Amino acid sequence: MANHDTAPVLDIQNLSVKFRMYDKGLRQSELQVISDINLNIKAGEIVAVAGSSGSGKSLLAHAVLGILPKNAMVSGSMKYCGTELTPAVQADLRGRDIALVPQSVSYLDPLKKVGPQVQGLYGTKEQQSQVFNRFELAEETAEKYPFQLSGGMARRILVSTAVISNAKLIIADEPTPGLNPEIAETTMKIFRDLADEGKAVMLITHDIDLAFLFADRIAVFYAGTTVEIAPVADFIRGGDALRHPYSRALWNALPQNGFKPIAGGQPYAGNLQGGCPYAARCSHCSTECTTAKTIKMQTVRGGEVRCCHAT
Amino acid sequence: MHLAAYIGRTLIRGVGLLVAVVLVTFVLVQASPIDPMEAYVTAENPVSQEQRDAIAAYWGLNDPPLERLEKWVSALAHGDMGTSMYYRQPVTEVIRVHFMNSLMLMAVAWILSGFFGFVLGVVAAAYQHTRVDKFIKVYCLLIASAPTFWIGLLILMVFAVWLGWFPLALGTPIGKEAAAVTLGDRLYHLVLPALTLSVTGISQIALHTRQKLIDVLNSDYAVFAAARGETKWQIVYHHGLRNILLPAVTLQFGSISELFGGSVLAETVFSYTGLGYVAVVAGTKLDLPLLLGIALCSGFFVFVGNLTANLLYPLIDPQIREGMTHE
Numbered sequence: 105m106a107n108h109d110t111a112p113v114l115d116i117q118n119l120s121v122k123f124r125m126y127d128k129g130l131r132q133s134e135l136q137v138i139s140d141i142n143l144n145i146k147a148g149e150i151v152a153v154a155g156s157s158g159s160g161k162s163l164l165a166h167a168v169l170g171i172l173p174k175n176a177m178v179s180g181s182m183k184y185c186g187t188e189l190t191p192a193v194q195a196d197l198r199g200r201d202i203a204l205v206p207q208s209v210s211y212l213d214p215l216k217k218v219g220p221q222v223q224g225l226y227g228t229k230e231q232q233s234q235v236f237n238r239f240e241l242a243e244e245t246a247e248k249y250p251f252q253l254s255g256g257m258a259r260r261i262l263v264s265t266a267v268i269s270n271a272k273l274i275i276a277d278e279p280t281p282g283l284n285p286e287i288a289e290t291t292m293k294i295f296r297d298l299a300d301e302g303k304a305v306m307l308i309t310h311d312i313d314l315a316f317l318f319a320d321r322i323a324v325f326y327a328g329t330t331v332e333i334a335p336v337a338d339f340i341r342g343g344d345a346l347r348h349p350y351s352r353a354l355w356n357a358l359p360q361n362g363f364k365p366i367a368g369g370q371p372y373a374g375n376l377q378g379g380c381p382y383a384a385r386c387s388h389c390s391t392e393c394t395t396a397k398t399i400k401m402q403t404v405r406g407g408e409v410r411c412c413h414a415t
Numbered sequence: 416m417h418l419a420a421y422i423g424r425t426l427i428r429g430v431g432l433l434v435a436v437v438l439v440t441f442v443l444v445q446a447s448p449i450d451p452m453e454a455y456v457t458a459e460n461p462v463s464q465e466q467r468d469a470i471a472a473y474w475g476l477n478d479p480p481l482e483r484l485e486k487w488v489s490a491l492a493h494g495d496m497g498t499s500m501y502y503r504q505p506v507t508e509v510i511r512v513h514f515m516n517s518l519m520l521m522a523v524a525w526i527l528s529g530f531f532g533f534v535l536g537v538v539a540a541a542y543q544h545t546r547v548d549k550f551i552k553v554y555c556l557l558i559a560s561a562p563t564f565w566i567g568l569l570i571l572m573v574f575a576v577w578l579g580w581f582p583l584a585l586g587t588p589i590g591k592e593a594a595a596v597t598l599g600d601r602l603y604h605l606v607l608p609a610l611t612l613s614v615t616g617i618s619q620i621a622l623h624t625r626q627k628l629i630d631v632l633n634s635d636y637a638v639f640a641a642a643r644g645e646t647k648w649q650i651v652y653h654h655g656l657r658n659i660l661l662p663a664v665t666l667q668f669g670s671i672s673e674l675f676g677g678s679v680l681a682e683t684v685f686s687y688t689g690l691g692y693v694a695v696v697a698g699t700k701l702d703l704p705l706l707l708g709i710a711l712c713s714g715f716f717v718f719v720g721n722l723t724a725n726l727l728y729p730l731i732d733p734q735i736r737e738g739m740t741h742e
Contacts, residue, residue: 171641171642174544195644198642198644203643213657215732216653216657225643251733
């Protein structure tokens with residue numbers, strides 16, 4: 105068990121995900137949607153994975169759980185408490201040791217009462233009652249169908265599905281959009297509590313403000329890769345405390361920091377040509393940024409960044 | 416009680432439907448180019464003009480059409496559908512006897528096509544993109560594109576003519592007294608027409624079930640179930656079946672009308688003396704009372720099928736249940 109105590113709960117090394125696609129007729133092509141991600145999450149920690157839509161955040165969650173579509177090819181290494189996550193191991197851990205908190209009530213079977221759904225394959229009625237108790241859900245809620253839940257109730261039900269499993273790693277996929285600020289904050293507090301109990305939480309979100317308040321570290325995603333992973337304090341300070349031009353631009357785009365939009369758009373995964381994916385929109389772009397085959401993550405001032413010019 | 420109100424409303428609509436069916440049938444009969452006299456009096460047994468006049472008077476052919484309809488409807492109010500011109504028996508009796516034959520045929524076909532259609536659809540969806548799926552899909556599309564009577568002829572050729580396993584035609588053995596006909600005889604004669612009807616009914620249900628289950632397997636809740644450790648078949652069992660039950664029930668009960676149409680063709684091919692066969696006789700001989708009676712009965716049957724499906728919905732779907740009680 106010694107290994108299990110020291111190893112991060114989730115340790116991702118050089119993870120890449122490609123999709124095999126058919127172009128025209130029988131011509132196959134590969135679409136790289138996640139490239140070369142390094143990310144670890146320790147027990148007791150919330151790591152927010154932030155980035156715009158289409159940056160590959162949800163695919164990362166599906167890759168960890170091993171529920172990517174059949175035409176996906178995964179390379180690199182993912183370790184759970186020191187154990188390599190092979191498809192067989194993933195199948196065994198899903199729903200028991202690694203739990204997903206989905207985005208909305210549409211992830212619940214519309215024709216099944218929520219009680220049995222929270223129990224899932226491995227939970228019992230007693231465990232479900234305990235979890236409901238913890239989240240102040242009335243016992244009768246178990247008899248309701250998903251469409252009868254209010255927004256706040258639905259949120260707590262979805263979290264319940266993860267908590268009942270006693271999983272060490274909880275992956276929350278966009279748990280807050282569409283919620284009013286109060287419920288969103290309550291939801292985030294639940295994740296903070298879970299982390300404080302010793303669980304590792306991967307919080308996939310584009311609600312960076314909430315991540316500021318509750319996460320320990322933030323990993324910024326751009327075009328399928330991490331461009332910066334840094335303690336949340338750096339993101340709160342912003343500006344020069346950050347290491348990657350995109351993180352800075354993201355920070356400047358926040359309403360309270362000037363609401364400055366970033367010109368251009370995120371490149372489509374199929375159009376990536378090596379070099380820095382942000383090069384086209386970057387004001388510091390040099391020839392090195394576009395000619396380098398890959399740009400490695402490097403440690404700068406206690407955070408990790410994928411940029412040639414980071415100091 | 417909302418359910419009672421619902422059933423009441425639906426029954427009123429049902430009566431309207433039946434009135435419409437009778438009216439349309441009547442109008443079509445009036446528009447038909449067939450002369451019932453010519454259809455009845457064949458060249459083999461010529462009759463004199465006096466006899467013709469007598470028959471016409473007996474049938475009421477010379478009465479104004481509306482008067483004939485009125486007569487039939489007022490008789491219907493007393494539970495009498497008139498007398499068949501061709502069979503020279505009360506229509507109710509003709510329908511009763513033949514309906515029992517058809518009922519057996521249709522019930523067997525209905526259950527078989529429903530069951531196998533559902534199973535094939537589920538298997539195809541679960542094995543989507545594999546050879547199993549492709550095979551089932553191609554089979555279903557082939558069958559769906561082939562006319563019922565043609566499939567009936569093929570089955571007749573293979574199993575009755577070439578292999579000789581089953582009788583060529585009729586619902587009972589030829590030359591056997593009606594009283595001596597056993598249940599075994601009837602079932603033996605039922606096999607091929609029932610097979611024809613089932614085979615053609617399967618594809619519709621299988622293709623719809625397949626598509627519905629594929630939708631479910633691609634749904635958010637199926638992804639989440641997978642993320643919680645459920646295997647594909649566990650997802651199919653826990654979430655798939657329940658969620659495709661509603662469309663399956665709609666389809667299954669909706670297929671009753673198609674079954675009626677199909678049975679007319681299948682019964683004709685196999686000379687199986689059921690209601691479909693009688694319907695063809697009534698149509699070609701322009702037997703007005705019999706045709707009206709059959710239209711009314713089949714309309715009622717289809718209506719009951721759809722009503723049953725509607726009554727089953729709230730049992731399956733809690734959202735519909737809630738909608739009904741809050742209405």
